[in-house]
Amino acid sequence: MSTQTAASVPARPPAVSAAGATALSKVYGEGEAQVVALDSVSVEFERARFTAIMGPSGSGKSTLMHCVAGLDSVSAGSARIGDIELSALNDRQLTRVRRERVGFVFQAFNLLPTLTALENITLPMAIAGREPDRRWLDTVVAKVGLSERLGHRPAQLSGGQQQRVAVARALVSSPEIIFADEPTGNLDSRAGSEILAFLRDSVRELGQTVVMVTHDPVAASYADRVIFLADGRITDELLAPTAESVLDVMRRFGS
Numbered sequence: 632m633s634t635q636t637a638a639s640v641p642a643r644p645p646a647v648s649a650a651g652a653t654a655l656s657k658v659y660g661e662g663e664a665q666v667v668a669l670d671s672v673s674v675e676f677e678r679a680r681f682t683a684i685m686g687p688s689g690s691g692k693s694t695l696m697h698c699v700a701g702l703d704s705v706s707a708g709s710a711r712i713g714d715i716e717l718s719a720l721n722d723r724q725l726t727r728v729r730r731e732r733v734g735f736v737f738q739a740f741n742l743l744p745t746l747t748a749l750e751n752i753t754l755p756m757a758i759a760g761r762e763p764d765r766r767w768l769d770t771v772v773a774k775v776g777l778s779e780r781l782g783h784r785p786a787q788l789s790g791g792q793q794q795r796v797a798v799a800r801a802l803v804s805s806p807e808i809i810f811a812d813e814p815t816g817n818l819d820s821r822a823g824s825e826i827l828a829f830l831r832d833s834v835r836e837l838g839q840t841v842v843m844v845t846h847d848p849v850a851a852s853y854a855d856r857v858i859f860l861a862d863g864r865i866t867d868e869l870l871a872p873t874a875e876s877v878l879d880v881m882r883r884f885g886s
């Protein structure tokens with residue numbers, strides 16, 4: 632467990648790992664077609680922290696996220712959510728861990744077009760047979776500014792509003808960790824910065840844990856910590872990043 636804290640990061644609860652990987656390797660394909668997407672990666676994602684994963688295209692960012700989120704199997708090493716070792720689980724158990732402990736926000740919003748915003752927000756909990764806490768639901772909906780639009784279907788919402796629905800959907804079950812894959816990739820910069828601010832506030836104010844894959848140094852600057860991948864390995868790490876300090880690291884690695 633890392634206890635490293637940058638002087639400029641405000642005091643937080645003690646660093647406890649929400650998820651992580653130990654010597655995680657992921658190899659796709661066989662023989663000459665073999666690709667080592669992750670090469671013995673060890674990393675901890677601390678609770679109530681916002682971590683960004685950066686690196687050039689093909690460096691293994693999505694693979695790392697997918698393995699730690701239980702969306703993909705590992706070739707060697709281990710991935711954990713809380714203290715649950717994912718490789719020890721069968722498919723049914725994995726689905727349950729994802730459903731009960733993980734929230735996802737994807738670039739493509741992934742909302743169901745026939746459902747209203749409210750129905751989309753509460754769907755994962757309904758599938759899990761859980762009743763959302765009404766006060767918490769109201770808090771989350773108000774936080775992302777959707778109170779007036781809960782009866783709208785996705786087609787009646789802007790891209791930024793649709794992604795707010797996706798963020799609310801991820802937050803409402805109070806998962807142990809939220810994984811966001813390029814959450815602002817389809818948004819203009821204003822809508823993008825709103826979404827990033829919601830994710831950051833969910834960490835600062837609500838104690839949520841967020842891990843986000845991004846190509847964008849400005850997006851990464853919303854995080855508490857940035858880890859950099861290249862060729863399937865972690866090459867660098869920044870605490871309390873700024874867009875400039877992230878760019879400096881990217882330039883150093885020619886990414």
Ligand SMILES: Nc1ncnc2c1ncn2[C@@H]1O[C@H](COP(=O)(O)OP(=O)(O)OP(=O)(O)O)[C@@H](O)[C@H]1O
Pocket residue numbers: 659660666667668686687688689690691692693694695
């Ligand atoms: N299903 C797959 N089958 C074969 N190779 C794969 C598969 N998924 C990823 N890869 C390879 O693994 C490596 C890492 O891919 P990954 O998608 O994790 O990179 P990334 O950093 O997320 O890239 P990008 O920024 O372009 O999304 C790449 O070389 C990619 O081609």
